[in-house]
Amino acid sequence: MNGRSTLNRLLLALCxxxxLGGGLLILTAGFDLYHRLRVVPPAGWPVAMPRDVLLSNADRIRWSDQGWWWWAAVIAILVLAAALALTWLLTQLRRRPGAVQLGGTPPAESVELRGRALGDVVASEARTLPDVEQASAHLTGRAAxxxxxxxLTLTDHGLPAPVLQSLCRGPVAHARESTGLTHLPARAHLHVTRHKARRAE
Incomplete structure (x- = not known):
C-alpha cells in the first residue's frame, strides 16, 4: 500500500x-431512545429529545451579534475546506493506475502487470540511453x-532530439510491445543537468 492509498483510506475513514456519529446522534434523539432505554444523556448534549434542534434561537441570536470578522473567518474556513476537497478530488481523478491488463478478458484470462513495475522497467532502460544521466517513469490515467x-535528465552535452528518438525507439516501443498496448500514449519531460560555467580562453 502506497502513501496515497493510506491517506485516502484515512480521510475516508475520518469522514x-x-x-456516522452525527447520524446516530440525530436518530437516537429522533426515535426518543434515551427515554425508552431510560438513559440520561450527558449535560449539554446537543440533541436529546425528538423536539430538540441543533441550533436554538438563543444560539442563532448570539452568533448573529458577532462582528464582521467572525463571518469573514467562517467564510474563509469554508472556502479553504472546499478548495482542499476539490484538490483531493482532482488528485483522485489523476491517480495512477494500479495495474495494466495484458491480453485476454480480465480478470479470468488476463495477467496483471503492476503500473509501478512497468514504470521501473522503462526508467531503468531509459537510463542506459546515451546522454541520459537520470530517468524516471510512471503511468497515469485509467487502467483501461x-x-x-x-x-529524463540529460548530461550537459546531451541533445534533446537524438535522446527523444532513442527513447521512442527503445524503452517506449518495448513497453508497447511487451504490454500489447500499441496505442499507449507517452509524454517525455527533458531536463538538463546543472553544470559549472566553463571559462572561455
Missing part, C-alpha cells in the same frame, strides 16, 4: 466516522487507457 510519463 465516515463523523457522518493508461498514459506513460517519462522524465
Amino acid at each position: 465516515g466516522l463523523v457522518l 487507457g493508461p498514459q506513460l510519463h517519462v522524465a
Whole structure:
C-alpha cells in the first residue's frame, strides 16, 4: 500500500466516522431512545429529545451579534475546506493506475502487470540511453487507457532530439510491445543537468 492509498483510506475513514456519529446522534434523539432505554444523556448534549434542534434561537441570536470578522473567518474556513476537497478530488481523478491488463478478458484470462513495475522497467532502460544521466517513469490515467510519463535528465552535452528518438525507439516501443498496448500514449519531460560555467580562453 502506497502513501496515497493510506491517506485516502484515512480521510475516508475520518469522514465516515463523523457522518456516522452525527447520524446516530440525530436518530437516537429522533426515535426518543434515551427515554425508552431510560438513559440520561450527558449535560449539554446537543440533541436529546425528538423536539430538540441543533441550533436554538438563543444560539442563532448570539452568533448573529458577532462582528464582521467572525463571518469573514467562517467564510474563509469554508472556502479553504472546499478548495482542499476539490484538490483531493482532482488528485483522485489523476491517480495512477494500479495495474495494466495484458491480453485476454480480465480478470479470468488476463495477467496483471503492476503500473509501478512497468514504470521501473522503462526508467531503468531509459537510463542506459546515451546522454541520459537520470530517468524516471510512471503511468497515469485509467487502467483501461493508461498514459506513460517519462522524465529524463540529460548530461550537459546531451541533445534533446537524438535522446527523444532513442527513447521512442527503445524503452517506449518495448513497453508497447511487451504490454500489447500499441496505442499507449507517452509524454517525455527533458531536463538538463546543472553544470559549472566553463571559462572561455
